[in-house]
Amino acid sequence: MSNYVKDLIADVKAKNPAQPEFHQAVEEVAESIAIVLDRHPEYRAAKVLERIIEPERVITFRVSWVDDQGEVNINRGYRIEMNSAIGPYKGGLRFHPSVNLGILKFLAFEQVFKNSLTTLPMGGGKGGSDFDPKGKSDLKIMRFCQAFMSELFRHIGPNTDVPAGDIGVGGREIGYLFGQYKKLRNEFTGVLTGKGLNWGGSLIRPEATGYGSVYFAAEMLASKGKTLDRKICLVSGSGNVAQYTVEKINQLGGRVVTLSDSNGYIYDEEGINQEKLAFIMDIKNVRRGRIKEYTDKYKYAVYTPFDSKLDYNPLWNHKADCAFPSATQNEINGKDAQNLLRNGVTVVSEGANMPTTIEGVKIFLDAKILYGPGKAANAGGVAVSGLEMTQNSMRLPWSREEVDNRLRMIMKDIHSTCVQMADRFGTPGNYVNGANIGGFLKVADAMIDQGVV
Numbered sequence: 001m002s003n004y005v006k007d008l009i010a011d012v013k014a015k016n017p018a019q020p021e022f023h024q025a026v027e028e029v030a031e032s033i034a035i036v037l038d039r040h041p042e043y044r045a046a047k048v049l050e051r052i053i054e055p056e057r058v059i060t061f062r063v064s065w066v067d068d069q070g071e072v073n074i075n076r077g078y079r080i081e082m083n084s085a086i087g088p089y090k091g092g093l094r095f096h097p098s099v100n101l102g103i104l105k106f107l108a109f110e111q112v113f114k115n116s117l118t119t120l121p122m123g124g125g126k127g128g129s130d131f132d133p134k135g136k137s138d139l140k141i142m143r144f145c146q147a148f149m150s151e152l153f154r155h156i157g158p159n160t161d162v163p164a165g166d167i168g169v170g171g172r173e174i175g176y177l178f179g180q181y182k183k184l185r186n187e188f189t190g191v192l193t194g195k196g197l198n199w200g201g202s203l204i205r206p207e208a209t210g211y212g213s214v215y216f217a218a219e220m221l222a223s224k225g226k227t228l229d230r231k232i233c234l235v236s237g238s239g240n241v242a243q244y245t246v247e248k249i250n251q252l253g254g255r256v257v258t259l260s261d262s263n264g265y266i267y268d269e270e271g272i273n274q275e276k277l278a279f280i281m282d283i284k285n286v287r288r289g290r291i292k293e294y295t296d297k298y299k300y301a302v303y304t305p306f307d308s309k310l311d312y313n314p315l316w317n318h319k320a321d322c323a324f325p326s327a328t329q330n331e332i333n334g335k336d337a338q339n340l341l342r343n344g345v346t347v348v349s350e351g352a353n354m355p356t357t358i359e360g361v362k363i364f365l366d367a368k369i370l371y372g373p374g375k376a377a378n379a380g381g382v383a384v385s386g387l388e389m390t391q392n393s394m395r396l397p398w399s400r401e402e403v404d405n406r407l408r409m410i411m412k413d414i415h416s417t418c419v420q421m422a423d424r425f426g427t428p429g430n431y432v433n434g435a436n437i438g439g440f441l442k443v444a445d446a447m448i449d450q451g452v453v
């Protein structure tokens with residue numbers, strides 16, 4: 001690590017104590033960008049990276065609401081408006097009890113680079129709450145979403161900041177949030193993405209992150225003359241990203257043998273085909289149940305409960321060719337990375353944000369496998385959110401084929417940006433450097449053009 005990066009990280013840690021995920025995300029990007037700053041002293045002189053690290057605005061607010069039993073509840077709401085150099089702030093909302101300032105700052109920071117890579121005009125942001133939607137009635141969810149939007153509405157807008165979904169925020173929550181925004185502002189605009197199809201949403205938006213992550217893996221494989229056909233794939237999570245990752249892998253001839261939630265994971269050696277996926281979608285999206293219920297119907301599948309005493313995740317310890325972490329941050333540690341390599345995995349495409357620890361990333365890079373980091377591999381979701389914004393501005397919906405083709409082209413472009421940037425800066429095959437540098441340059445140039453603001 002160069003002295004410049006060491007000093008920068010020390011400063012970030014001192015200024016942002018108790019935010020380990022944010023430190024981790026900054027460290028990874030700074031290591032990649034160091035070589036760019038050496039070759040382009042103008043960026044260092046203008047302190048571009050230092051400015052990107054400091055959010056343009058951090059909003060925290062109280063969310064008080066009364067549940068269906070009449071009890072008063074208090075949660076904390078956040079919106080991090082990280083960078084608006086190339087477009088309005090754009091990034092999801094996460095509702096999960098683990099949400100805190102550091103996690104949202106890491107997500108917002110990653111989002112800046114990811115959005116830049118999509119080639120669409122979107123800045124970076126992220127937000128959410130420590131509210132836990134798990135097991136809550138629709139009425140409770142609606143009341144919370146309305147209370148959350150009663151403050152957020154004054155900070156967002158179609159040309160200012162356009163939130164979307166993330167963990168715990170899907171179509172249902174976006175609906176309640178949009179309804180409340182519309183009521184408060186008395187206007188129907190594209191202020192959120194991931195909307196319902198008959199009120200401004202885009203076809204393929206629900207599928208986009210999962211499909212995009214698989215398109216990215218297919219591009220990495222194609223660069224070696226290979227395909228996903230008959231590849232055995234490990235997928236984690238069982239939410240939005242994981243579900244459509246499974247669907248696209250199936251369409252491209254691969255076989256998915258695992259899925260998980262925070263209680264445990266299932267292993268189905270025969271593969272989770274479309275019929276089984278439909279069952280999972282019913283468990284997760286309609287009945288809002290647990291992944292364990294899969295084995296009620298498919299008895300030969302094996303369920304393994306999560307064991308906090310283990311220092312590795314057994315999901316990553318099965319024979320496979322590809323891995324698609326699609327649950328949450330830091331779900332692959334150093335030991336998991338080693339297990340994956342030992343079991344034959346040569347492709348990792350990250351549907352989740354920062355699912356691999358710094359130690360795990362190093363192991364993948366040293367082994368020179370095809371490792372697609374989240375900010376490149378999962379950019380398909382925000383890319384189609386960008387396409388949803390375009391359709392809202394035009395007041396014209398595009399067909400499924402049109403959106404899917406554009407998504408595929410965007411993932412192809414992101415892949416070639418990563419390859420070209422990794423080559424240009426002397427680390428061929430390193431998609432981490434490629435993604436970080438590719439994302440950085442566009443934002444950095446825009447910031448220089450716009451002066452010190």
Ligand code: NDP
Nearest residue numbers: 166167168209237238239240241261262327328352353381
């Ligand atoms: P969902 O809420 O739909 O699903 C999340 C899944 O991950 C659930 O199966 C959940 O299990 C599991 N999970 C969440 N937190 C944990 C945890 N701490 N430990 C173990 N399992 C956990 O979210 P998404 O599918 O939308 O998001 C998944 C990942 O993809 C996140 O990292 C998100 O940031 C990223 N992402 C999402 C995009 C999108 O368009 N939705 C875009 C780009 C990235 P349980 O139900 O038990 O909590």
